[in-house]
Structure formats: C-alpha cells, structure tokens
Amino acid sequence: MSLPPGFLDELRNRLSIGQVVGRKVMWDQRKSNQGKGDLWAPCPFHQEKSASFHVDDRKGYYYCFGCHAKGDAISFVRETENVGFMEAVQILAGEAGMTMPARDPQAQQKADRRTQLAEVMEMAVQFYRLQLQTGAGAQARDYLAGRGLGAQALERWEIGFAPPGWQNLWDHLTGKGVAEDLILGCGLSKASNQGKKPYDTFRHRIMFPIRDARGRAIAFGGRAMDPDDNAKYLNSPETELFDKGRNLFNLKPAREAAGKGQPLIVAEGYMDVIALSEAGFEAAVAPLGTAVTENQLQMMWRVSPEPVITLDGDTAGQRAAMRVIDLALPLLEAGQSVRFAMMPEGQDPDDLLKAAGAPAMREKIEGAMPMVQLLWQREVDGKVFDSPERKAALDKALREKIMQIKDPSIRSHYGQAIKDMRWELFGTKRDTSGGGGARRTPWLPKGAKLPAQVSTKASALAGGALLEDHLREAVIVAVLVRNPLILNDFYSALERMQCSTPEIDQLRTALLRHDADESLADKIIADIGEEPLERIMGHAHVRITPAVRRPDNGDLARMCLAEEFAKLTARRGHAHEVEDAIEELTSDVADERLTKRLAQSLAAMNDAGRQDGDDRAEYDTGDNGARISKDERSAFDALLDRISFAKGGGGH
Template sequence: MSLPPGFLDELRTRLSIGQVVGRKVMWDQRKSNQGKGDLWAPCPFHQEKSASFHVDDRKGYYYCFGCHAKGDAISFVRETENVGFMEAVEILAGEAGMPMPKRDPQAQQKSDRRTQLAEVMEMAVQFYRLQLKTGAGAEARAYLAGRGLGDRALERWEIGVAPPGWQNLWDHLTGKGVTEDLILGAGLGKPSNQGKKPYDTFRHRIMFPIRDARGRAIAFGGRAMDPNDNAKYLNSPETELFDKGRNLFNLKPAREAAGKGQPLIVAEGYMDVIALSEAGFEAAVAPLGTAVTENQLQMMWRVSPEPVITLDGDTAGQRAAMRVIDLALPLLEAGQSVRFAMMPEGQDPDDLLKSAGSGAMRDKIEGALPMVQLLWDREVEGKNFDSPERKAALDKSLREKIKLIKDPSIRSHYGQAIKDMRWDLFGAKRPAAIGGGPRNTWTPKGAKLPAQSSTKASMLAGDNLSEDHLREAVILAVLIRNPLILNDFYGALERMRCSTPEADHLRQALLRMEAEEGLQDQLIEQIGEEPLEMLFSQAHVAITPPVRRPDNGDMARMCLAEELAKLTARRGHAHEVEDAIEEMNSDVADERLTQRLAQSIAAMNNAGRQDNDDSAEYDTSGNGARIKKEERSAFDALLDKIDFAKSGRDT
C-alpha cells in the first residue's frame, strides 16, 4: 500500500519521539534535559547500565553510542514491536489520532507530481533572486537596504523581486519547458478571465520564499512595492504543496536554533522574523498571513515546549493574543504552554530592535508573561468591580475559561493562580478586622474602626468577642472538613472579618484552595500542621459535621449559613454599641439611638434562634422585639449611661 504525499511528514509532526521511546525506557534524569528535548537512557536494543542511548525530541531521531542503533519513531516501533513498516505506521497513526488513508493506486503518480511542483518552485526562487540583481530590482534593493538588510542577509533569506509586468515569470518558465499545468498547479500563475494568456500571481513585489520542514520551497510571500496596492502582503494560494495553516515561515532553521537552546519566538510577519534572526534570535517563525492555527501551535510545541508569542502593543495585538489563548487552553499539557512578549505600543519586533537594540528585545523575551496572566488581564482590564454582582460575573467568566483545560492538574493550577490574582485585586483593600484583628490592611474612609480597649472591656463587646472567636473556628472547621462546599461560601468567607491573626491566616489560606477532596492536605502543605492542630483541638470544633454521606453536604451548608448569619448579626450589633458609646458624649445622642440599638438586638436574636437558647428567658420590648432578660439588663444599663451623659450636658 502506498501512502499519500505528506502523510508521513504529518505523522512525524504530530508525534513526539520522546513519548514513543519513553514507553520502553527509563530516562536518566541527571543527564537528560527534557525542556530542550535532549533525552538519555540505557539502550533498549542491547544490555547496558550507562545511559548511552540518545533521543533528540526536536529533530525526531534516536542514536545509541554503544550499539549504533539509529532511526525515527517509525523505525523504533518496528524494532521494539517486531512489526513491519505499515503496521508501525498504523500503530503511530492511532496514537496521533490520524486515520490511515485508504488504498490509493495513484499515490506514486501524486508523489511524482509534488516532486515536479517543488522543482518548479525552485526555478521561481532562482528567477526572482536574479531579478533583484538587475536594473528591475533597483527600487527593491533600495527599500531593503533602508530596512537594514545587506547582501549577506539577502543571500541567506533568498530574497528576490517580481518585476512589474504580467508574464515575466510565466514566459521564463514556459521558455524552460515547464508546462502550463505545473505553473498553475504551483500557484505561480493565474488563468485569465478574458481568454488571454495566463498571468503571473506576483507582480511588482519583494519575494520571500517559504520552505517546509524539509527545506523544500512550497510557496512565496510577496510585499507590494506600490504603496497604493490594496494588498500589502500577498501569499501563494493553497496548492498541493502549500497549506498555509500547516506551515510556518522559517521553520527548519528555527528548529535547528531552538535545538541549540534558543527560545522559539513567534512573530507576525516575514520582516519581523528576518530582523529577529539577524539580531541573533535565530529561532524565530511566523504564521503565514493567518491567525495561529491548531496545527501551527502543535508544530511550535514540537520545536519548543514554551514558544514566546511577540505581539504588537496595540488593540489588534491584544486581540491576537486572546485568540491564541482560546486556541491553546484545551491543548495544554504539563510543561507545554505559551508565553507572551508584548511590544511597546505602536511597535513590532523590527521597530523595537531598531529603536532600542537587541538588549531591549531580550528583556521582553525573558520577561514574557505566562498565559494565565493575560487571561486574567483580559477579564479585569478597564473594568470596575465595585459590587458583588460584578465580582460574580468575573468569577463566572474565568471559570468558563478554565473549564476548557482538559488536563486536571493544569486546570487545578490555573484555578489556584486565578485565586491568587483575585486575592491581590480584592483582598488587599480589606478594612481592619473587628475585635482587634490584623491592622496591616487599608481602611477606607468612613469605615468603622476596631473596638477600643475600653469598649472590649464592656460586658456586651467582651461577650461578642469570645463568641465570635468560637463561631469563626466552627466556620473554618466546617469548610476544611467539607471542601466540596467551599465555592458556595467563597464570597461570605472573603467578607468574613476574623478576630485573631491565627483565624485570619487560615481564612486567607482557604481562599487560595481548590474546592476538592484533599483540601486539608493542601492546607498542611501551604501553612503547616500546627494551625490545623490548634483549630481542631478546641472542644467546640469537634462537633463540626464532615461529609461522610451525600446528605451531609446539605447539613454542612445549613450549619455554615446559620453560623455566618449569627456572626454577621452580632458583628453588626457590636458596631452599634461602639457608635452608642462614641455618641454618648456628643450632641447627636437622641431617641433614634435607642431605637437603633433595639433593632440591632432584635436582629441578633433573630439570627440566633437556632442557638441552644431554649432555656433562656425573654422579654418583649416596646417595639415587639424579643430580647433575652440578661441582654435587656445590659441594654438598660447602657441607656442609663446615655441618659446620665445627656443630663450632664443639660445642666
């Protein structure tokens, strides 16, 4: 059976020989550098203890310095599985998700035609290069010299020029005996709609040859010399040789440079790639006039696990970055991602190199942002999150994006990174905790201040402080023992003010956790065992319900909702008491203060009806609110102080 042209090339592009060989060997971690695709192991073909078997994952070949076995992924499967060539291809095609082609009796004929088309393309390369050296290329030479390209660069990149006129290349190729069918099939000519002789595809343009991973000329990119031309850049049409979504400009040289340790840089156009390479960044490639495709991204990852996308610092560049992110998220694997180097506004890599030099570009590459950072920036830039609804919309949008990641480990790490950035955005602007909590946070203008020492000493405030501490411990313990409900109470936990630094430390750690089994182990890894031991050693925490049966999740939710409601009501009441004490010596104390305190106590009692207060004795106040007799006494004592203060002012 003959395989269609390009099938094996596509198979080798999709597969990682490191993964194929890795099923049969144990890599030597001290000698291997997996980030660069440089892998070493004891040879599977002969008995040895040293790691003399070398795999170059970027080039797709293996070689043993002991027994001299060598080959690619196909030959490795043939030797280790003891199968024939076609069976080895079928095994690898199955792993790569490529259906085996049906029998094609004309495959050899197609292969011969592709060879002929490639030969015609080489003839066109030489024609355009020759034209650049003639009088017809004077304008193009001047332009290229102005872009900083000397004779050596012109030779290296095989740059040429298509002169003005309709049939320059056509006449040249037909004069060499090339058939019209091959010229049209290579995308070098177009048939006339007016019944005239076909005409050249490229006219009055600087020509950049596009070569595939094997180094064959398969297409051209042409830059218009006429400033009034509607198409500044024009690529060859898709042909039997050229699929623009499956190729990259400068792929073969870039792969070799990346194999020597250079970062793979993805630029937007030909001139950017040439400028980068001439400045020493030789592992540079560019998509061919389109947004980055899935196939192109897979090709980049075969060259480097973390290609750096350089984007213009404008709105279009930002949009291009977001398209790459949306494309890459479902394809991410461990150690395989994308980073982004944003150019200064209004500049591309070529501009930056000319204005600031290679050092500035190197700084941009080394400081390239991880994909999760741009994902976050897209969702928050220029937006105001001054309401719970807006924060919830942000959370929903980010969750939807993270769900696209198939790898559970990467998805978990993205969720953690998003939580950290969310904390940096919202967590740093918290008011100081009520009841003497941490004071190293910003307090907004007009916010309630923590209770002073004199207030803490009072009966009401002192009782609330101790009870608050107990409730905080219960809330934290319930969440730790029931991690699957953490997301349901994330907002409430974020707003909760803790009365001790130890409790607040636990709360902040929880906000950074993923809502999944094993949360307690995550906490121990992050903050150590001692804080959890202190928490669970408290007698009142022992009653917190862990989820051992499906219905216990609802019980834990009810427990949390109730405790949070009580804590909120009691904290509100503490504020009212603080206000009352402050207003006793002011001119604003009047009957409205009495009414506010009564309403506060009523709210606190309503929130606490689920307490073990069945034995408590209640009174009913004038406004109908239920109030414990012991709290009524404290309330009356406070009112007496207010009356005394007022009478002192009146006299």
C-alpha cells in the same frame, strides 16, 4: 500505496538508526557505548540538558525517558522532518540505496506533478533574486538596507523582487519551456478574465520564499513597494504544494536551532522572523498571513514544548493572543503549553531589536508570561468587580475556560493558579496609605458592618463581644477544615469575614488559597505549619461543635456554618450601630430615628440568635456547661441502663 512484503524489514535492516538519529543529535560520549549500540543524547523533541534520549542501535528503536517519544527510524524522520509515512520511507530508501516500488499510475502521476511544481517554484526563486539586483530593484534594495539587511542577509534569506508589469515571470518561465498549467498550478500566475494572457500574481513587491520542513520552496510572501497598494503583504494562493494553515515560515532552520537549545519564538511576519534570526534568535517562525491554526500549533510543539508567542504591543496583538489561548486550552498536555512575550506598546519584535537591541528582546523572551496569567488578565483587565454578581460572572467565565482543558492534572493546576490570582485581587490587603498598617476592609454586604473601633473595644462589654467573635471565627474555620467539601458553598462569606486575630486570619487565608478537597488539612499544614491549626482545634468550644466532632460535609456542617456566619454578621452590625449611636448622642442631630435604628439592629441580632432557642430542642446542657446532642444523650443513657441491668443479674 501499499509496499510489498518485507520491504520495510529490509529497509530497517540496511539502515543504522544510530546514523539516522545522529544527524540531529550530539551523542553523550560519557554515557554512550558505541560498540554495543547503546547511545544517549539530549532529546531532539524537547529542550533538556541531560541525556535522557536513548537509542538502541541493535534493536533499531529510540525512547526518551523525559517526553516518552519513541519509535524507529521511520517515525524519527517523520517527526523531525514533518513528513508523511511514505515520504519518510522514500527518504530512508534513498539513503539505504533501495529503489522504491513502483506506485500505481495515478499516485505516481500525482507525485511527479508535485515534483514538477517544486522545480518551477525554484525557478521562480532564482528569477526574483536576479531581479533584485537589476535597476528595477533599486528601490527595494534601498528599503531592505534601511531595514538593516545587508548582502549576506539577502543571500541567506533568498530575498528577491517582483518587478512592476503584468507578465514578467510568466514570459520568463514560458520562455524556459515551462508548461502553462504548472505555472498556474504553482499560484505564480492567474488566468485572465478578459481572455488575455495570464498575469503574474506578484508585481512590484519584495519577495520572501516560503519553504516547507524539507526545505522545498512551496510559496511566496510579497511585500508591496507601492504605498497605495491595498494589500501590504500578499501570500501565494493555496496550491497542491502550499497549505498556509499547515506550514510555518522558516520552520526548517528554526527546528535545527531549537534542537540546539534555543527557544522557539513565534512572530507575526516575515520581517520579524528575519530580524530575530539576524539578532541571534534563530529558532523563529511565523504563521503565513493567518491566525495560528491547530496544525501550526501542533507543529510548534513538535519543535518545542513551550513556544513563545511574541505579540505586538497593540490591540490587534492582544486579540491574536486571545485566539491562541482559546485554540490551545483543549490541546494542553503535561509539559506542553504556550508562553507570551508582550512587546512594548506600538512596537513589534523588529522595532524592539532596533530600539533596544538583543538584550531587551532576550529579557522579554525569558520573562514571557504563562498562558494562565494572560487568560486571567483577559478576564479582569478594564473591569470592576464591586458586587457579588460581577465576581460570580468572573468565576463563571474562568470556570468555562478551564473546563476546556482535557488533562485533569493540568485543569487542577490551572484552577489553583486562578484561585491564587483571585486571592491577590480580592483578598484582604494592607493599607499603604499611611494608616499605621491597618487592614483594608474588603467589600461587605449591607448589614455586615465593620467591627467595633478602638474606643469601643476598650469597654468590658466589647471585650466579651470580641471573645465571642473569636470563638465563632474559630468554629467557622475548624468546621471548614473538617468538612472541606462544603468550602465552595461558603467561599464568599469566608472571604468577607473580618478576623479578630492574626491566627484566625492566617487560617482563613490558607482555606481560601487551596482547593476544597479531602486533603485540604494537609495542604494547610504544609502551607502554615501544624501549630495554628492545633491551637484552633484545641478550643473547648470548637471541640464540642458537632460538625467538628462528626465531619460529614453535609447538612449538619452547612447548618452550623450558616448559623455562625449569621450570628457573627448580626452582632458586628449591631456593634457598629451602637458605636454610631454613641457618636450621634454627643452631637445635635440625634432624633427618634436613632432609637428606631437601634431597635431594628437589636431585633436582627436576636433573630440571628434565635437558633439558640431552636438548639434546645436538639441539645441538652451537660454538667460542665457543654452542649450535648439529645440523640447522643439518649443513646448514652440507654447504654447505662443496660449496664446497670446486667450488673443487677438481668443479663444473659
């Protein structure tokens, strides 16, 4: 329907946006200036304690400096009442004393029918409530009393009872003169396939009215009293009033409670919501017999930026959580997410409240885990990652999920959080088994043997080898700091690298924990300070490494790292073989296989070091023993020749 010119302007002129908004917020008297129409309050669209929500009553608009919500009186009613544009205009027109323009006959007829359907639904609410007080409702009253619901709770939640029988409600409504098509249109009765009178949809059930964001009764949920009934809970069918994927049970009261600072809690069923609300958690809602939909999630976010999903402590509850994760990932925005409160195994919120009371539930809500943590838990629980392939599969699965996030900033933070949790799972940990604080060895590939043991380290030969190891480790760390864009290519090798000193291990850990981008060095300094990095970069062996002196994140750095990792792994593997040989020589089991193993190990170490011979094709040795690139040496010699030629008078 199109409104006549000037109608909206007249509506805005008649209304004070301060009065419209004032019904939902509490003005900050210290910050507001009522006389000038300068009004401030905590924002009704997101939870906050400071007054960042500004209303300019003279200009007729609002703006939140926290969540950036903005608009006029119409948009405010649309967002807070969860109604469409025309419904918002109609609400405000009624308050302003303006008559809505006549609609076209078809639209008017449709609006009139929805009004009639809503009136019939209210008649059904009253019928069911009266039936609960009759003799037929005695069993239902006893059941509700056993669930802890007294008379005041029954009144507050308008709980009723649909008695046994096929046409109780039908006969009541038709006896009141209600048209049959309206009863059927409300989903209160169903047409008979046998040519008989329509029969009631709900029979022998406790009835819970479902109201929309404006408080209109639009559907029912019925809990079966017959234990043999196939459907324990039954919802109204979808009608012109009711779309189960676009509504939430208890939305209107929950929104009001959330506006006062209570966390929005999402439970599974009606009784959970009622139990939560009666225990003081009034901002509680539930989906209507279906998994959470995108529309329902958007409705939750309009009420609270971080709704808390309470999940039953069983397999079905876990599956429900995973569906919410998959639904929410592409929709995440800054400050807008979901948290999860896991109930004890075998319990729902109602059970927990009865067993341990409101403090236990409050502890669960306050300790609700962020979505990224549950996403990680889903991918790792019950799985063993004892091979590179399994670790790679985990990385791939998590990467695919994270890539669904559209916001690049959130995607980056998720990546960092996953990286931190991955490090906690796979990173080197301390041995708490009484081994004197020795480091637990992470998974090692074949050939990457343990470093020399204490007895071997005592020798002068081992001392030289340890120094060599330390220098190679320093080069590896320094190259990665200077060439961070290739870190992901060597992530697994770095993860497995045994460090000879705590300082190297500290830098290795920092490299593994942070994203590989151009600001990696700054992140490491912020993490562990400048001194460890300066000491590593101060090694002469490190300073002359080409990939450190000339960072390019390219082939030079990759070749350098591949060579250093290969030499490090081969030397440590050979050291381990020598150690084993010493032990076997003192026993009675030594044979020719020992000699063969040592020869193979030595050959592997020589092969890894063969690059040294290749280096001579690319490098010369300077007077100080340092390696100098032949290209750089040639360029330097040519420059000296030009200088000498110029001094000799040959220059211009």
